[in-house]
Amino acid sequence: MSVLIFIDQADGQIKKSAHEVLSYGAAVAKQLNTTAEALVLGTVSDDLSTLGKYGVSKVHHATNDVFNHIDAQLFTKVIAEVAVNNNASVIVYSQNHTGKAIAGRLSAKLKAGLVSGAVALPDTSNGFVVKKSVFSAKAYANVSVNSAIKIITVNPNSFSVVTGNGVAEVNTINITDANPSVKVTAVNKVSGEISLTEAEIVVSGGRGLKGPENWGIVEDLAKTLHAATACSRPVADTNWRPHHEHVGQTGIQIAPNLYIAIGISGAIQHLAGVNRSKVIVVINKDPEAPFFKAADYGIVGDAFEVVPQLTAEIKKLKGIA
Numbered sequence: 001m002s003v004l005i006f007i008d009q010a011d012g013q014i015k016k017s018a019h020e021v022l023s024y025g026a027a028v029a030k031q032l033n034t035t036a037e038a039l040v041l042g043t044v045s046d047d048l049s050t051l052g053k054y055g056v057s058k059v060h061h062a063t064n065d066v067f068n069h070i071d072a073q074l075f076t077k078v079i080a081e082v083a084v085n086n087n088a089s090v091i092v093y094s095q096n097h098t099g100k101a102i103a104g105r106l107s108a109k110l111k112a113g114l115v116s117g118a119v120a121l122p123d124t125s126n127g128f129v130v131k132k133s134v135f136s137a138k139a140y141a142n143v144s145v146n147s148a149i150k151i152i153t154v155n156p157n158s159f160s161v162v163t164g165n166g167v168a169e170v171n172t173i174n175i176t177d178a179n180p181s182v183k184v185t186a187v188n189k190v191s192g193e194i195s196l197t198e199a200e201i202v203v204s205g206g207r208g209l210k211g212p213e214n215w216g217i218v219e220d221l222a223k224t225l226h227a228a229t230a231c232s233r234p235v236a237d238t239n240w241r242p243h244h245e246h247v248g249q250t251g252i253q254i255a256p257n258l259y260i261a262i263g264i265s266g267a268i269q270h271l272a273g274v275n276r277s278k279v280i281v282v283i284n285k286d287p288e289a290p291f292f293k294a295a296d297y298g299i300v301g302d303a304f305e306v307v308p309q310l311t312a313e314i315k316k317l318k319g320i321a
């Protein structure tokens, strides 16, 4: 019996979000009195033995370069094989794009009960019960899993990263029948931007900014804070900003440490994508804007006055000219 943690890499580097699932999986293993092992797919430049510091004793590394592109069918096949070969009773990974694409397939393949979007460690005092968020994080459900193999996908930013002094053994595996059913012929990446899903700070703008020509104040604040930029749906729908910045129920769901919402009313569909942020700061000229109810800090004021002043003060604090 073991806990297998599947972790993502991008461009050969382990994603920061992986540290959280590693820590979570290691804590589950501790609860079950067993070992935690990780699985990495594709070409990686990072030293995988260092992942031991998050509590895993072994890292299985399938090095075939075909895994450098996400292929949910192929990933499912390999994760299932490694899980069965290593007698994994719990499989853990992140509730991100890849995790969501794999979850249903892996659950069906292994006949494993799946808890998607876990926000806490399992309660093993009476069975195996996992707390997950439901209805766009408006409520929680405690889900009891009774299958022999259990799958947990962890909501980003739900669990603290825990580090120690461990060093992991790296087990390199070559999958001989890694035949993808789809072939990636080209990848066009947006370059020079901070990934919205990985960003610790996100600065987001809404219709209150009046037009795309005014986004300079959002970008300047984002640059000063080393943050990603986001926007509300109507802003993307009217092509003020690209669609990959749209957050909310029908856009990307994020959970940064800090979310700064500028000129966004705080409609329920917008909140559905951002209300798991650790700290929310709202800047809006309307004191009755619904977003203030979800905010940790609020500034009632005109964005065109407040944001440049805020940026200037942060620059001063950071010693940026």
Ligand SMILES: Cc1cc2nc3c(=O)[nH]c(=O)nc-3n(C[C@H](O)[C@H](O)[C@H](O)COP(=O)(O)OP(=O)(O)OC[C@H]3O[C@@H](n4cnc5c(N)ncnc54)[C@H](O)[C@@H]3O)c2cc1C
Residues within 6 Å of the ligand: 205, 206, 207, 208, 209, 231, 232, 233, 234, 235, 246, 247, 248, 249, 250, 251, 262, 263, 264, 265, 266, 267, 268, 269, 270, 273, 283, 284, 285, 286, 289, 301, 302, 303, 304
């Ligand atoms: C099925 C469905 C799905 C949806 N999915 C999403 C989604 O995923 N994401 C999403 O964002 N929306 C979504 N929506 C739309 C959502 O309901 C809202 O219409 C939208 O979020 C409003 O965007 P907004 O806050 O930018 O604009 P508005 O509602 O127009 O709000 C603009 C805000 O800016 C403030 N403001 C104006 N001028 C200034 C100023 N100078 N300084 C400071 N503040 C100012 C105003 O007081 C106001 O609060 C969805 C709607 C539906 C029906």
